[in-house]
Amino acid sequence: MLAAVATAQNAADPLSCLKLMDVPIPAAGSGWTRIRVRASSLNMHDVWTLRGVGHNPENLPIILGGDAAGITDDGREVLVYPIIGDAAAGRGDETLDPNRALLSETIDGAFAEYLAVPDRCLITKPSSLSFEEAACLPVAWSTAYRMLFTQARISAGDRVLVQGAGGGVASAAIALAAAAGAIVYATSRTESKRVYALELGAQEVFEPGARLPERVDAVIETVGEATWAHSLRCLRPGGAVVVAGATSGMNPEAELGRVFYQQLRILGSTGATKQETEAMLALLEVSGIRPRIDRVLPLTRIHEGFRAMINGDTTGKIVIAIPG
Numbered sequence: 669m670l671a672a673v674a675t676a677q678n679a680a681d682p683l684s685c686l687k688l689m690d691v692p693i694p695a696a697g698s699g700w701t702r703i704r705v706r707a708s709s710l711n712m713h714d715v716w717t718l719r720g721v722g723h724n725p726e727n728l729p730i731i732l733g734g735d736a737a738g739i740t741d742d743g744r745e746v747l748v749y750p751i752i753g754d755a756a757a758g759r760g761d762e763t764l765d766p767n768r769a770l771l772s773e774t775i776d777g778a779f780a781e782y783l784a785v786p787d788r789c790l791i792t793k794p795s796s797l798s799f800e801e802a803a804c805l806p807v808a809w810s811t812a813y814r815m816l817f818t819q820a821r822i823s824a825g826d827r828v829l830v831q832g833a834g835g836g837v838a839s840a841a842i843a844l845a846a847a848a849g850a851i852v853y854a855t856s857r858t859e860s861k862r863v864y865a866l867e868l869g870a871q872e873v874f875e876p877g878a879r880l881p882e883r884v885d886a887v888i889e890t891v892g893e894a895t896w897a898h899s900l901r902c903l904r905p906g907g908a909v910v911v912a913g914a915t916s917g918m919n920p921e922a923e924l925g926r927v928f929y930q931q932l933r934i935l936g937s938t939g940a941t942k943q944e945t946e947a948m949l950a951l952l953e954v955s956g957i958r959p960r961i962d963r964v965l966p967l968t969r970i971h972e973g974f975r976a977m978i979n980g981d982t983t984g985k986i987v988i989a990i991p992g
């Protein structure tokens with residue numbers, strides 16, 4: 669079968685390490701299920717793996733792709749819960765298992781015609797979602813759901829700032845927070861993505877660093893160094909910044925004075941539990957919100973998709989579709 673495989677790591681030229689190659693169709697052992705992939709989607713995580721950030725080189729070569737939707741050998745339409753972990757080892761929360769891994773870190777991922785996953789990773793695909801839509805959700809949308817509802821604990825009427833509206837996690841956070849009745853402010857570097865944020869449900873949009881009309885209860889932060897100081901400045905006393913990524917850099921100034929004087933809460937967040945992923949799907953069902961798809965490409969054009977993503981030339985998710 670055809671697959672997109674990370675064969676090496678290169679910080680300066682990550683896409684040179686992603687090879688399209690013919691590999692054997694995986695078998696599913698006991699307790700595992702094989703899925704014919706119908707759609708997967710690109711995440712920054714794949715690029716970090718190719719750059720050599722957060723991925724053990726001993727686990728190469730490996731098929732990339734953390735997001736999958738498809739059909740099991742016995743005909744069930746599913747999406748894949750992407751965390752390979754043991755909830756018991758994380759005190760009931762698989763994202764806190766010290767040995768957890770994301771699909772494509774320790775087992776082959778979804779940029780292929782087939783993949784095999786532990787049975788517990790299967791989630792029934794809601795019939796109202798296409799395979800392409802379902803493949804946008806497990807990584808970015810579940811992460812956004814946990815940031816908002818488990819970490820920041822937002823409720824209707826809360827004020828939320830989402831930094832970097834064009835991103836996969838950020839755009840999901842805007843849509844989910846608005847669906848929950850929050851007042852959402854969003855920033856983005858480009859006008860078209862600010863318009864996109866309004867379409868997703870933001871009340872007002874701003875250039876990065878702009879003064880907001882009021883201080884907010886929570887900030888959803890995946891941009892990192894470029895927006896961190898602004899995120900802290902925008903919080904009300906006692907407010908929370910939830911951080912799940914740092915695309916523009918990992919080491920902003922800590923501003924400890926502001927943190928303790930304003931009693932700010934800084935909450936790290938990674939992935940989501942299976943239960944949170946299912947709750948996110950339920951929220952999509954009742955609210956009718958859907959992920960925006962920037963483009964759908966065949967597996968043979970995956971490099972083109974990643975180039976657009978790295979250049980920030982996207983509005984919404986890039987989906988890889990494999991015809992049924």
Ligand SMILES: NC(=O)c1ccc[n+]([C@@H]2O[C@H](COP(=O)([O-])OP(=O)(O)OC[C@H]3O[C@@H](n4cnc5c(N)ncnc54)[C@H](OP(=O)(O)O)[C@@H]3O)[C@@H](O)[C@H]2O)c1
Pocket residue numbers: 711712713716807808811831832833834835836837838855856857858861876890891894895912913914915916937938939940977980
């Ligand atoms: N912890 C987790 O479980 C988890 C899960 C998913 C993703 N992540 C991480 O979260 C980050 C975002 O992931 P994603 O998949 O949403 O990526 P993405 O779709 O490629 O989005 C990139 C984001 O970064 C912003 N950005 C990039 N460079 C910037 C700069 N110099 N100044 C200001 N903004 C900049 C963009 O904002 P605009 O273009 O709108 O300005 C956009 O929001 C990544 O670092 C990823 O690894 C973590």
